[in-house]
Amino acid sequence: MSQLLDWISQPWPWYVAGPLIALVMFSMLFFGKSFGLSANLRTMCSILGAGRSCDFFDFNWRDQMWNLVFAAGLVLGGLISYLYLGNDQAAHISETTITELQAFGIENPGENVVPKEIFNWENLLSVQGIIFMVVGGFLVGFGTRYAGGCTSGHAISGLSDLQPASLLAVVGFFIGGLVMTYFILPHLLVM
Template sequence: MNNILEWISQPWPWYVAGPLIALVMFSMLFFGKSFGLSANLRTMCSILGAGKSCEFFDFDWKTQTWNLVFALGLVLGGLISHLYLGYEPAANISETTITELQALGINNPGETLVPTEIFNWENLLSVQGFIFMVVGGFLVGFGTRYAGGCTSGHAISGLSDLQPASLVAVIGFFIGGLIMTYFILPYLLVM
């Protein structure tokens, strides 16, 4: 039993995780479902009655119950892995990235999943924290709605369903990420 728990608590190799993702996607395609976590926000707003004042939320949310259950499973799976399967808060990043982040003022990059110099409650009231958390959160939400889905919906579900719009969206995600990483982030970190 200990060997099984030890195996489960380690990151799964690509040749196990990849086919499992493919199996889930093929089964979703077979049953006529499309994957995307951002759709859950629309469903929750519809459940709470937003459809009475906004046409976008006026749909039969009961058809999306499976997606809410899937999102709940993600939360429970994360909780179980954190509590029982040896959660490690450090991020495994390269030495080059560590050196570059230290040059930008991040003291212990990789020690935690997110840099505490940026993501903390005190920083929220600063200009830098407001830009990272509030403006960044707004842009993620706006971009998700504008693109018709989130990264998981387009990159996993849309590409496996061979949707051209998803290919364009995923290319846009990568271009945006590269622009942010190399041209905008360095200026935000030295604010």
């Protein structure tokens, strides 16, 4: 049992994870389903009755129950991974990245999943915390709605379905990520 847990807790190689993702996507295409996590918010709003006042939420949410089960599985899987499969190893990041992050005041880059200097309860009510959590959260929600889906929906499902809009959205995600990483984030980290 210990060997099985050791094997499961390690990152799976691309030649295992990639074909599994492809198999899931082919089966979803075969059954006429599309994948995307942001669709779950629309489904939950519809379940709660938002369709009575907004046409966007007026659809048969029962057809999307499988997607809610999938999202619940993600949460449960994350909890199981954290409680039983996690390890205390630091993330492997390059020396250049460590040096750059330390210059921004992050003491031990890679020690935790997220830097504790940024993501902590004390920082939440600071200007930096409000920008990261409130403004960032709003922009993610707005961008998801404006793009017609989230990164997982466009990058996995939309590209598998050969949708040109998904290709454009994924290119936009990467450009936005690069702009954020190199031009905006350094200014936010020194606040």
